[in-house]
Amino acid sequence: MGVEGCTKCIKYLLFVFNFIFWLAGGIILGVALWLRHDSQTTNILYLQLGDKQAPNTFYVGIYILIAVGAVMMFVGFLGCYGAIQESQCLLGTFFTCLVILFACEVAAGIWGFVNKDQIAKDVKQFYDQALQQALMGESDASNAKAVVKTFHETLDCCGSDIVTATFTPLWKEDLCRKDVLKSLFENTNCHKKIDELFSGKLYLIGIAAVVVAVIMIFEMILSMVLCCGIRNSSVY
Template sequence: MCCSGFLKVMMFIFNGGIFLAGAGCLAMGIWLKVDSGSLLGLLEGIEDGDGLDQLVHVAYVLIGVGAGLVVIGFLGCCGAVKESRCMLLTFFIIVLVIFIVEVAGAVVLFAFDGLADKILNNVENEVRSKLQTEFGRDESLTSVWTSTMDRFKCCGYRNYTDFTDSPFNIGTGGYPGACCSENVEAICRTSQVESSDIPGCFEKLKEFLEENALIVAGVALGIAALEIAAMVVSMILYKKAGKRD
């Protein structure tokens, strides 16, 4: 009886961890989706068949994974309380499938190291072309880029020359204010931008993806450890419930 109680407590702890991790993934996905100033917003509207859509829609992936983990955590806790063999077995199977998928995903990430960097290089021409033809004309694109450049202190995809001959450049005779190292509200003049050394948003986006990749990897390892422990405990409770039946 004491052993069974201890296992239930451990099941609660493991599934509580899974539930919280899922809630964290869910919150991060929602934040990325609603954050109009996110660096990932720079890639919206770019059509590319080399995996770019996976970066743009990473928010949906996080929301889906987070929701799944929340449901699993809840199911595991209910199964432990009721000592339902059906719920415990269902929990074990679902967690096992997710664990296998996570392992497969990790193998793919290791096999295609630097994939994000390659994708960002592949879309460079299209992004720069859009800036030169639409920045200053397309209100949505202009707003997203202006907000992001101001927030992350970057200029263009590679540098200020991405805005040369753009509608903004032709209309104002200058460049976005973010391209100046000086405090400029809206327009940075050619003489000012040439003396400034503002990095392109390409580098900022790479840093953003790399930093968050490390966080995601750490969370994934923690979740994997919790999943293994939860599967072991769920099978022990499953067998004990079977003996009583």
Template structure:
């Protein structure tokens, strides 16, 4: 049932601003889902070189972005109907989302510090399986071709790992054709893959952290709107 409360002019402005904010709130949900899906897709390409915790964060942002649509319903309906209970529910849910997004943002920055060690450890372990595992061979070949690199730190890592077949993906195809020889450590790319991949993953972790913290502070404004409007509605009830 729609109420006919006479809110003060300032509170009515907050009411309409809150309705507009909820539209922006929905947009932030779409942004979170887009960022989460994009980075999750990037991480999938290197899933054998990353821990599960790197996948949990983008998945978590996708989840948050999805439930934002549900929460925005309470905000819009509560503002339009001037319903105290719905506004209060919206405020509570928004505070929970704020805390979760802030936590996700902090987790994104924490992950940046672990990227180098995790990837280096995974690279060392998978390099030994280059010739015995088709999936590992495809992973390394795709990695070295995409990032234009060779080995962990250099092509000498393949020699140290005593891999029978030096990966042809370590060399530019033009170099092999021109020399009419197989790819060797002498003709391989000089830059290792660890630095390039670590930089890429760190950049994505920073994006996740920035998105979580940035949108959380935007939603803090919505919490203030909701609390102010809920207080005005309660006072209007008390004066009726």
């Protein structure tokens, strides 16, 4: 015997929310893959200075996002099917998966909030180290110059926050394009560009996480109400 009245409305409402949730999972998966293969981040985070790899903490969050998107699509499908079939077992499994996914999202959000400044800081330190080696002519300076030039070309920047100290050596070593050097005092140093690069992407991830969290809370409430309705209808 199927559910009737308000419970039936909740059934179809849950189906709609799950379909939206499934779509959101696909969008998050797509955005995560885009962030993973974005030319700016890959050009920078794949660099290697001697035996030291560029900081890739940013990719940890991306891999978490890819996993979350894939699981969301599976859970969304499970919720849609469970709602249409009015299956307490499937809805119970769906609710459990939602709770686990929500807990993982909260944990990932806390991790991202704690590390949001550290990611850019680590990349800036890596750039400064390469810049210092390139300017001082240390061992493996050719590799350091290649790293610095990649930063400058990818981010369209030149130098660090200590502009006056690096302006002349940068010009002599030909590490920056001349058109960038002309606008060096117009906030085009690489520290600012690195901050802009990662803060923009982390902001996008944060918005997606908040939207998904709101949808998940609604779905957990609706699935509980629908389970109670199905149980009551089966009794009668």
